[in-house]
Amino acid sequence: MNFTLKIWRQKDAKSKGAFETYKVENISADTSFLEMLDILNNDLVHQGKEPVAFDHDCREGICGMCSLHIDGQAHGPSKGATTCQIYMRKFKDGATITIEPWRSAAFPVIKDLVVNRSAYDQILQAGGFISVRTNSVPDANAIPIPKKDADESMDAAACIGCGACAATCKNGSAMLFVAARVSSLAKLPQGRVEATRRAKAMVAKMDELGFGNCTNTGACQAECPKQISITHIARLNREFLSAKFKD
Amino acid sequence: MALKLDAKIPAGPLAEKWSNHKAAIKVVSPANKRKLDIIIVGTGLGGASAAASLGELGYNVKVFCIQDSPRRAHSIAAQGGINAAKNYQNDNDSVYRLFYDTIKGGDYRAREANVYRLAEVSNLIIDQCVAQGVPFAREYGGLLANRSFGGAQVSRTFYARGQTGQQLLLGAYAALNKEIAAGSVKSYPRHEMLDIVIEDGEARGIIARNLVTGEIERHGAHAVVIATGGYGNVFFLSTNAMASNGSAAFQCYRKGAGFANPCFTQIHPTCIPVHGDQQSKLTLMSESLRNDGRIWVPKKLEDVKAIRSGAKKPSDIAEEDRDYYLERRYPAFGNLVPRDVASRAAKERCDAGYGVNETGLAVFLDFKTAIERLGKETIKQRYGNLFDMYEEITDVNPYEQPMQIFPAVHYTMGGIWVDYNLMTTIPGLYAIGEANFSDHGANRLGASALMQGLADGYFVLPYTIGDYLSHKIQAPKVKTDTKAFDEAEKGVREKIARLLSINGKQSVDDIHKKLGHIMWENVGMARTKESLQKAITEIQALRKEFWKDVKVVGRENDFNVELEKALRLADFLELGELMARDALLREESCGGHFRSEHQTEEGEAKRDDENFAYAAVWEYKGMDQVPEMTKEPLNFEFVHPAQRNYKD
Missing domain, CATH: 3.90.700.10 (Succinate dehydrogenase/fumarate reductase flavoprotein, catalytic domain)
Structure with a gap:
């Protein structure tokens, strides 16, 4: 298969970027999207040109490193998949494909398609944990947890922190990311102890870092590669409101 | 000079060794912990859990990772589960049985004392993770569920759907975040360790490259912990993440740390x-x-x-x-x-x-x-x-x-040699998780990598490192304006300048693919004397080709992925040869190391306990010099090595 690629190139955070056009040829339909970029980059190196910088690592859809906006969609055309899980058979032969970095005020571009997502780390550092010390814990089976609660907690914990939710949201809100963590811990008895404090601290940090507000458009849920539901946002709002009442 | 290997295995019955050892080693008082600095390189299960636990104890910790966030370390990709000897299924599991299965699974090429300790602390890991909010799979009664993994006849594997590594790492990362918020740990994402600094024979710090700006930085500490995982990507194609590499471990080896059993590779x-x-x-x-x-x-x-x-x-x-x-x-x-x-x-x-x-x-x-x-x-x-x-x-x-x-x-059982305290042959330098060689012998059982990473990071290193640091309570902050740091930085800068100046015809990936091909064909699932000798010659030639003909585009002071890859490949090109040399010397088949010359009539691996019941520990002698091997004999006091039988 052959493709024309329009790729965002940007030297660094301060420079102005622009699209550049490349052609890739004889790509197998079984090639992954990132392997297609590997092939392009290898060609560029041979031509003495700088390859396109993009984040990636596990190539199995779990590390959350890959982060491309493909034809206007976070992580490209497949539902419930990360960029690294897209295969070229999803595209028409001869197609022109536009590739951009995440577009979000809170994720500044570092180079080309690579952005800085340390804001997500900072939100979790504000309270996305249970305050237990190593070795100061009861037996794992001391507190039975209903299977349904554990399953719901796991549904939310599937978040890979890729940033697609904030990059997709027209308000640049990180609510789905924050809600996934708050909700995952709030569904477990271990996490209940600090649940309200956690919700308040994480929401405050999110606001401070320049993420926008949630207006319930549901775009985040649609683009989330782990299909995390916006019902978790409802749970976050409940935790947040009950925290405010307790104040 | 051959390496001096003292495994420091405590005396006494197997089940009491760890308790006795903990009672015997020194501790550092809270007031003194505040004065001591520790560098941890890598934020997978081992690095993140160690950083969190050491931060909690009151040490000043700096933690480095090459990814944009500690949460993305390759432990995250582990799917299946984590073993523990809880016996929650009432199927007659026990610490001894997990120990025995692991020793047997490793084809009797691991230390008994280390493996027993691993089995012993396995239960604490599950308790710890549940308390952190890891959503393990549960039964309808609300208790934890288990499944079975290879090499075991009991159900002892705990899991969180097919994302167990992710959930355990998010637990360790959360613990780390707690300490970052508390100020006891400082995190350096998108930083790569390019050299270890040794002064007066002891680890003093690292040289790291800021991967965003290309800046070369000096970081000093009273102890350095390597938690950078395995070197499976020497094969180019592997299940390891793209950026997983053996370079941090290799720098330690280059600076004098013994490297053990490099040929023990797991093919999944x-x-x-x-x-x-x-x-x-x-x-x-x-x-x-x-x-x-x-x-x-x-x-x-x-x-x-x-x-x-x-x-x-x-x-x-x-x-x-x-x-x-x-x-x-x-x-x-x-x-x-x-x-x-x-x-x-x-x-x-x-x-x-x-x-x-x-x-x-x-x-x-x-x-x-x-x-x-x-x-x-x-x-x-x-x-x-x-x-x-x-x-x-x-x-x-x-x-x-x-x-x-x-x-x-998939995984490398070999790695930096460590004693019972997880310290390498260089005082003050530690290696944990997949980066060390200690627990899996010649083959790792499924769901045991997560167990080892967390055992080392949460429950072993935080105690054993105190024994060394107790001697450092009078030591001042490590200065980074010394000759040792100057030289290490100079070496790094020269290496980078040399790579950027070659301007040859082949990309880093072109050469890496060639290396991978040599490794897979000759040092892969079946190895022979001929194939290994061939590999050594071919890798030496390819290494020359690399230093003459590689093309690394881009600049030094920039976000430069090609340069990162070239630096890693330079080390793989030496590591590959070391693996072949180790495999050549080990004239037996055991676990993942299969020498076609040594098999039973049914085609099973034929061990030679009389001649090869040892860990082969290699000492670096220079890029094109033959390294020297020292043996650490493995004494089986408690189990009797037998041919592994999975038939009846």
Whole structure:
């Protein structure tokens, strides 16, 4: 298969970027999207040109490193998949494909398609944990947890922190990311102890870092590669409101 | 001068060694901990759990990772589960049984004392993770669920769907975040360690490159911990993440740390087969699939031909015409034999011409029987995400047709030599998790990598490091304006300048692919004297080619991925040779190391305990010099090494 690629190139955070056009040829339909970029980059190196910088690592859809906006969609055309899980058979032969970095005020571009997502780390550092010390814990089976609660907690914990939710949201809100963590811990008895404090601290940090507000458009849920539901946002709002009442 | 190896294994009965040792080693008072600095390189399960635990204790910790966030370390990709000797299933599991299975699974090439300690602390890990909010799978009664993994006849594997590594790492990362928020740990993401600094024979710090700006930085500390994982990417194609590399470990080796059993590589039996020469990465299908999946190839070569040509579908092959070769050869363990055994059996069938895809390098993993027995819904609940992933990659629906799988490089049991305290041969330098060699012998059992990473980081290192640091309470802050730091930085800068100046004709990936090919063909699943000698010659030639003909574009002071890859490949080109040398010297077959010259009549690995019951520890002598090997004898006081039997 052959493709024309329009790729965002940007030297660094301060420079102005622009699209550049490349052609890739004889790509197998079984090639992954990132392997297609590997092939392009290898060609560029041979031509003495700088390859396109993009984040990636596990190539199995779990590390959350890959982060491309493909034809206007976070992580490209497949539902419930990360960029690294897209295969070229999803595209028409001869197609022109536009590739951009995440577009979000809170994720500044570092180079080309690579952005800085340390804001997500900072939100979790504000309270996305249970305050237990190593070795100061009861037996794992001391507190039975209903299977349904554990399953719901796991549904939310599937978040890979890729940033697609904030990059997709027209308000640049990180609510789905924050809600996934708050909700995952709030569904477990271990996490209940600090649940309200956690919700308040994480929401405050999110606001401070320049993420926008949630207006319930549901775009985040649609683009989330782990299909995390916006019902978790409802749970976050409940935790947040009950925290405010307790104040 | 040969390496001095003192494993510092405590005296006494096996079950009391760790308790005795903990009682005997020194501790550091809270007031003194505040004065001591520790550097941790890597934020996978080992690094993150160690950083969090040491921060909690009151040490000043700096933690480095090459990814944009500590949460993305490759531990995150572990799918299947984590072992522990809880005996929650009442199937007569115990610390001793987990110890025994691990020693046996490792083909009697690991230290008894280390493995017993690992089994002993395994239960604490599960308690710790549950308290952190790790959503392990549960039964309807609310208690924790288990499943089975290879090499065990009990159900001791705890899991969180097919994302156990992710959930455990998010637990450790959360603990780390707690300490970062508290100010006891400082995090340096997108930083790569490029050298270790040694002064007066002790570890004093690291030279790191800021991967965003290209700046070279000096960081000093009273102790340095390497938690950078394995070196499987020496094979180019592996299940390891793209950026996983052996460079931090290699710098330690270059500076004098012993490197043990480099040839012990794990080839995982259930990966998606290679499809062409444009591939950058192989995908693992979790070992948990072998709980319900049955592995087979056709009995008749004409059926193989028909499947390859598309004339027949796998589901067309009648039950009596299928060769469930693991069940046939190993009735007691069947499809749940250890990974090395399963991988070799697949290779044996494919070598005999029964491989089921066009390359002849694939076997079937079939869920037909399980779907008939349990229903599609149950299978979907157990493995849904793995089935979806398989279909996305291959365009085949595994509920209808069997999966195709083939072995691929997955894990390295070898690594930096450490004593019982996890300290390397360099005082003050520690290695934990996959980066060290200590617990898995010649083959690691499934669901034991997560166990080891967290055991080392949460429950072993935080105690043992105190014994060394108790001697440092009077030591001032480490200065980084010393000659040792000057020289290390200069070396790094020169290496970078040299790589950027070669301006040859081949890309880093071109050469890495060549290295991978040499390794897979000659130092892969089956090795011979000839293949290993060939590998050594070819790698030496390729290394020369690299330093003459590689093309590294871009600048030093920039975000430069090609430069990062070139630096890593330079080390792989030495590490590959070391692996071949180690494999050549080990004239026996054990675990993942299979020397075709040494096999039983049934084609099983034939160990030679009389001559090779030791860890081979290598000392660096220079890039084109032959390294020197020192033996650490393995004394089996408590188990009797026998030929591994998974038949009855």
